[in-house]
Amino acid sequence: MSNELMHLQQEELVQLIDKYASKMGGSPTSVPFLRFFCTTEPTEFLHTLYEPSLCIIAQGSKAVGLGEEMFSYDKNAYLISSVHLPARIQIQEASLEKPYLSLQLKFSMDQILEILNESDTEENKESCQSQCGLYFGKNSTQLLDPILRLVRLLETPKDIAILAPMITREILYRIVQDKGSAVIRQFAKNGSLAQRVAKAITKIKNDLAEPLRIETLAKEVDMSASSLHYHFKRVTTMSPLQFQKSLRLQEARRLLMVEEMEASNVAFQVGYESPSQFSREYARLFGLPPMRDVKRLRGSFASA
Structure with a gap:
């Protein structure tokens, strides 16, 4: 029954995104922080900067390159980016008859922290260790349900201001309840190694044109240079210098x-x-x- 329900949910998501998305490329929507993407043909590798966000594919498939690592996913998985990450993406399945369709919902660590503080989600021991800032989770009817309700708000624009924040909160709650919650939790936990790496990422991003001195950056985020290098690479798959160059x-x-x-x-x-x-x-x-x-x-x- 759950497989049949998920199939129906995915079909409706395809119809809604196809209705409201621009026919080529990314397009904003009237729901804050929600974007759609559509293309009718496969692409070469394109370079992008992921922001903290949830990405769902409704139709087609995509490859994501992060540093030397390569990942692929389709409508059966979702992607979470917990920090800003320069990546390469390639649309692998798309056609005029079945265009590639996806959505991106941006969020902040403050939203995640608020949910963590109010929920009784048990902390996984793995959350004490820094992990890659990209996480691929398995799609479920429980997650697709609030996502569909959020997208349906485009049909009733007057409801967006009141209902969109509540539904977005429900979506993020489903994410932090999933098996991969440790990956996103690590960036919200005050003083964690991953949060310090996230501060280093923000510093590099904000001071992009400035020379990067690892010792100075490490001191600013309260880490040793060797520890920053090690954990920065675990989160981004790149060294700080490689990360800066890519940005x-x-x-x-x-x-x-x-x-x-x-x-x-x-x-x-x-x-x-x-x-x-x-x-x-x-x-x-x-x-x-x-x-x-x-x-x-x-x-x-x-x-x-």
């Missing part, structure tokens, strides 16, 4: 596309002292030098 290059690509700045100016703005080094590292990550990459991207958007 810098993603921001550079955004500036080149949106602000239409010169490559040399972008290089300095994101913290590179040498435009030639910037161009080499940009090409290593994205496959082409900055201006050729931007030209290719603009051409692909124009033909979409």
